[in-house]
Each structure stands twice: as structure tokens, then as C-alpha cells.
Amino acid sequence: MVGRASLRAAVKSLCRNSGSSVASRQQIVVRVNSKLKTSAFAASHSAAPARRLQNSKLARLVPALLDWFAKNARDLPWRRTRDPYAIWVSEIMLQQTQVKTVIPYWERWLRELPTFAAVAKAGPNKIHKLWEGLGYYTRARNLQWAAKQIMEKHGGKFPRNFDDVLALPGVGRYTAGAICSIAFSQPTPILDGNVIRVLTRIFGIAGNPKEKETNARLWKLAEALVLNAGGARLRRAQTSFTKSPTNHKKRHGPTESRPTENTNHSFLNQSLMELGALVCTPRNPQCGVCPVKKLCVALRENRVNELPDLGKREAATARRFVAFVAEQNGRFLVRQRPAGVVNAHLWEFPNVEILNGKSDPKLLAKNILGAKPPKLQPLCTVIHSITRYRITLEAFRAQLRETSHTNSSKMGIWKTPAQMQQLAFTAAHKKLASAAFDCILSAR
Numbered sequence: 237m238v239g240r241a242s243l244r245a246a247v248k249s250l251c252r253n254s255g256s257s258v259a260s261r262q263q264i265v266v267r268v269n270s271k272l273k274t275s276a277f278a279a280s281h282s283a284a285p286a287r288r289l290q291n292s293k294l295a296r297l298v299p300a301l302l303d304w305f306a307k308n309a310r311d312l313p314w315r316r317t318r319d320p321y322a323i324w325v326s327e328i329m330l331q332q333t334q335v336k337t338v339i340p341y342w343e344r345w346l347r348e349l350p351t352f353a354a355v356a357k358a359g360p361n362k363i364h365k366l367w368e369g370l371g372y373y374t375r376a377r378n379l380q381w382a383a384k385q386i387m388e389k390h391g392g393k394f395p396r397n398f399d400d401v402l403a404l405p406g407v408g409r410y411t412a413g414a415i416c417s418i419a420f421s422q423p424t425p426i427l428d429g430n431v432i433r434v435l436t437r438i439f440g441i442a443g444n445p446k447e448k449e450t451n452a453r454l455w456k457l458a459e460a461l462v463l464n465a466g467g468a469r470l471r472r473a474q475t476s477f478t479k480s481p482t483n484h485k486k487r488h489g490p491t492e493s494r495p496t497e498n499t500n501h502s503f504l505n506q507s508l509m510e511l512g513a514l515v516c517t518p519r520n521p522q523c524g525v526c527p528v529k530k531l532c533v534a535l536r537e538n539r540v541n542e543l544p545d546l547g548k549r550e551a552a553t554a555r556r557f558v559a560f561v562a563e564q565n566g567r568f569l570v571r572q573r574p575a576g577v578v579n580a581h582l583w584e585f586p587n588v589e590i591l592n593g594k595s596d597p598k599l600l601a602k603n604i605l606g607a608k609p610p611k612l613q614p615l616c617t618v619i620h621s622i623t624r625y626r627i628t629l630e631a632f633r634a635q636l637r638e639t640s641h642t643n644s645s646k647m648g649i650w651k652t653p654a655q656m657q658q659l660a661f662t663a664a665h666k667k668l669a670s671a672a673f674d675c676i677l678s679a680r
């Protein structure tokens with residue numbers, strides 16, 4: 237039997253919340269000439285009246301967005317640096333994950349793996365453990381793969397060329413655009429869910445953004461905006477974020493920040509992301525305080541709730557699994573998922589998907605654990621959603637006899653709670669581990 241103290245330590249670790257919060261807001265000090273000149277991009281495309289109208293709208297949008305961002309941007313830790321390594325890690329983590337969730341992961345990752353070389357050399361368990369709970373683990377594996385390429389092909393320095401950045405594993409057009417604009421002040425556009433929502437509403441674009449034509453139109457608008465931002469004259473281009481470095485910056489010396497450099501491309505892109513996150517939200521957007529409300533077609537035409545037109549959402553698919561928390565002499569049976577499957581290389585309790593609706597736990601236990609457990613009790617049910625799946629995981633506690641050990645190499649590996657803390661579990665099985673240990677503790 238496992239000791240209470242050992243189980244409590246395991247529960248605490250498995251439920252751990254790194255607990256870091258967003259730092260207090262600080263203002264970005266950047267001012268834009270209100271008489272903005274349109275860029276070469278805009279000028280070369282200004283023949284038609286419709287185009288002229290759009291250019292004049294772009295020229296009004298850019299200073300409004302930059303001024304708003306200067307006053308309202310959140311002081312996020314990765315905004316205090318121009319270090320491409322730190323920005324790259326933040327952008328990969330922010331794919332499909334919210335800012336408040338990412339902050340403690342980002343801080344821990346940079347503390348534990350402060351350089352490309354450290355990421356390239358790290359063992360797979362270290363990479364997975366640092367990512368545990370963030371989900372979409374391919375991102376973590378791609379980070380390491382990309383770090384290896386940066387060490388081998390780029391001499392350990394993050395490439396500045398957009399196409400080289402785009403060629404890195406795990407980096408798509410949005411992420412390459414974000415990194416190049418934020419770290420290197422390049423006029424590279426970005427288009428993600430937040431930016432799509434903002435642009436479709438401001439310009440009243442009705443088509444589905446996933447369709448080729450609408451998508452291309454949105455990329456063009458994003459490009460026109462970021463290029464126009466380059467034409468905005470700055471009075472001061474230093475942010476108070478860069479004056480107040482993070483610990484990361486203190487440890488690693490000056491970043492690539494250049495206080496006199498035009499940061500408008502970076503801030504314009506970030507203003508679109510920020511507006512989508514804070515004001516132009518999917519539900520109940522704050523149009524009353526929106527800096528571009530006078531230019532917004534959706535607001536003028538009362539179509540805010542219609543845009544963007546994302547089509548019908550696919551209904552969630554229910555999937556049911558039965559899992560066994562098998563216990564023997566203070567150890568638990570766990571197994572590692574193989575390569576090439578969802579959540580590859582992560583750990584889990586032995587389990588099976590129930591496809592025909594019927595399940596006899598005793599029979600399942602015999603098949604999965606290789607022995608009929610003398611004691612089998614219902615333990616808990618974990619509900620977990622991942623992508624379009626709603627997963628129900630029914631767990632049973634199985635106490636096995638000593639002789640069952642012989643099958644451990646085939647069925648999994650026996651680990652103590654302390655050893656389990658070192659392993660990276662899938663999100664559903666991490667929930668199961670903490671719920672299971674709680675149940676076992678309270679039953680004693």
C-alpha cells in the first residue's frame with residue numbers, strides 16, 4: 237500500500253498550478269503622427285475609387301490602433317523582450333492556448349531551457365514534462381526539432397529571413413509573421429482567429445474566412461495594415477516594457493531591442509491581436525469603447541453578431557474509455573503511448589476505448605492487466621474535451637496480487653507516486669491521477 241504522505245505529495249504535484257499572473261499594466265509610450273502618409277504599397281494600388289476609399293480607411297485605422305495599443309496593451313512577459321528565442325517560444329505556446337495559461341509555462345520553460353542549445357539537447361521526458369498540461373504536444377516536439385535545425389543550419393542564431401523562419405518545424409505563416417514583426421520589426425502580416433474576427437467586422441466581410449478567396453482577401457488587408465504602419469512617424473518608439481526587463485533578460489544580458497527602431501510593424505500586429513482578445517471578442521464585444529468603432533462596418537450595419545461567418549460547427553463526438561488504476565505494493569501500473577499516435581510518448585494508466593457500448597470491467601481488467609484482479613472497485617469518472625472529442629474516462633481501482641508482476645513489462649511499468657511525478661501524463665490521465673489519488677486517500 238502507498239503511504240499517505242507519498243500520495244499527498246503526488247496529488248499536490250499533479251494538481252500543481254504554477255500560479256504566476258500577468259504583471260500590472262504599463263503603458264507603451266509611442267505616438268503616431270495623425271496625418272499618416274500611406275505607404276508605397278498603398279500608393280501603388282490606389283487607382284480605383286474603391287481602392288482609394290480602402291486606403292483612406294487603412295490610413296485612419298493604423299493610428300487609431302497604434303494609439304489604443306499604446307494605452308491599453310497588457311504587460312505580458314514576452315512583450316518585455318525582443319529576444320527572438322523568447323518570442324518564438326511564446327508564439328508556439330500561444331497557438332491554441334490562452335495567454336493566462338501560457339504565462340507560467342513560458343516562464344518555467346525559459347528558466348529550465350534558456351537557449352536553443354539547451355532545447356536541442358534536452359531529453360524527450362524533460363520536453364514533455366515542461367509542456368505537460370498545455371496540450372497539443374506536437375508543438376513541444378516541433379520546438380525541439382526546430383532548435384536542432386537552428387543549431388545546425390543557423391549557427392545557433394534565430395534566422396531573420398521570413399522564408400527561413402517559415403521553414404522551421406511548427407511555424408506557419410501566422411507564427412512566422414508574428415516572430416518577424418515582433419522580434420525584427422519586419423512588416424510581415426499576421427492572421428489568426430482574433431485578427432480574422434477584427435478584420436471581418438471592421439471591413440464587413442461576409443464570406444467564410446476558411447474559404448480560399450476570403451482568406452486571401454483577409455491576408456491582403458492584414459498586409460496592407462502592417463505596411464501602412466511603417467509609414468506612421470514615431471515621436472518615441474521605446475516602450476516602458478523594454479525599460480523594465482524580465483528576469484530572463486537580466487540573466488541573458490541585453491536583447492536585440494533597439495530603442496530607436498521603428499516598432500510600428502510589431503505594435504500594429506499586436507494591436508490587432510490585443511483588440512481581438514480584449515475588445516472585439518467573439519461574444520459581447522465592447523463596441524462602445526472600441527478605438528475603431530467609427531470605422532467599423534459591422535457596427536454601422538448592425539452585423540456584429542453575424543461576423544465572422546465561420547459556418548456550422550461540427551458537433552462534438554462522445555468517446556468512452558475504461559481505465560484501471562492498478563496498484564501493487566505501493567506502485568501503480570502506467571504505460572507510455574507509442575510514437576505516431578495522438579499524445580505520443582506521454583504516459584497514461586492502462587485503458588481501452590469502449591466502442592460497442594457494452595463493457596464488463598472484470599473482463600476488460602483481465603485483458604488489459606493480464607490478470608484478474610481479486611479486488612476491483614469503481615474509482616471515479618473524468619470528463620475531458622480535446623479538439624472535437626468529449627471523452628468520458630471511467631476509472632476502476634484494481635489491487636493486484638504479487639504474482640501479476642510478471643506481466644508488467646508487457647502491460648506497462650510499475651511506478652511509485654514519486655516516480656510518477658517525473659513523468660508527463662496526457663491531460664485526461666493527469667486529471668485521473670489526481671482524482672484517483674484523492675479517492676484512495678479519502679477511502680483510508
Ligand code: SF4
Binds near residue numbers: 517526534540
Ligand atoms: S466596433 Fe465592435 S465589432 Fe467593430 S471592431 Fe470594434 S469591437 Fe469589433
